[in-house]
Amino acid sequence: MKTLVLYGSARKKGITRSMLDILLAEMGDSAGTVEEIDCYRTDVAPCIDCRYCWKKRGCSIKDEMQEIYPKMDAADNIIVASPVYFHSIPGKMKVLIDRFQVFWASEVRKDKPLHSTKRGAALFVGGAPAFEHQFLGAELVIGGLFKDYSTQNLGYVTFANSDRERVSDSPETLAQLKELAERFRI
Template sequence: MKTLVLFGAAREKGHTRAMVDLFLEHLDGEKEIIDAYRTEVAPCKDCRYCWHKKGCSIKDGMQDIYRKIEEADNIVLASPMYFHSITGELKSLIDRLQVYWAGHVRNDMPDHFIKKGAILMVGGAPSFENQFLGGELVFKNLLNDLSTEFLGEVCLPNSDVDSLETRPDIKQQVIDLANKMNEANK
């Protein structure tokens, strides 16, 4: 089982990374993290090349990421919330995944889920209704376009005060989600 994490946090040792590390600690198989802040990926230029061919006209670090997505059994999406959505660096990388959405146009989308997926999000503000909705919309739609079955999400609000250490309930949710992914891949 291969798991690919698309990681969108600027701080390499922040709360989002702690959630990812805990998740991966309890997950079976091979694991790799793609750090959106430390990749050489240009933004999508909406040339629509991918509407006609399953690929991208921009030849950069994204070519390796496409290969890793194709090889992965699991996709994990992780980001802190910046102004009610995922970080700009991760969004820019995700925009380059337009090639998968364009499968609707090319008529070559798989007709069933071929991967498993999970979402991890962190918000600095105290918990409020729909705090993670912006991130959910981007991430859930991305998983769908990647033909990936959504297994669940874990959100840590109030990270300006709390952490996985002060929120054992959230810590357990992360472990439970990793175990759910393990079971789903058996």
């Protein structure tokens, strides 16, 4: 079993890291080998819509994505952990996600897997107090990634008001992380 984490926080020891560490600890052995891609510490250029991926399963831009694609392919589980900036994922993570256009293009190339072969979930953190649709933008982006990559979406755990509260003080969030870890075991 292999778990790939797409980590989207600029802060190495913030609330997003806290949630991710709790989830991975709850997953225990079911996480298998865990590898992390830190979006803030990768050199990935934005998609240029050259449509190379419409014809070939790959990308014309030769950068760190050439190392990330095989890691995505090898993963059984994909976990996205990200803060939410202005109602969506941060720019550094969005650049990386946009480069997964190669997976969407499988529809055009006619080589998309017929069945879900992977499982995915996401953790989102917002600094503001909770409000309606606070995480919707991030959920749409990551939900689209999972759909385009034939990944079964096991769900999202969100945590609002992180500017004032900690995950460890939220029994509800801790329970949701435990429940999500359990879904990975099934």
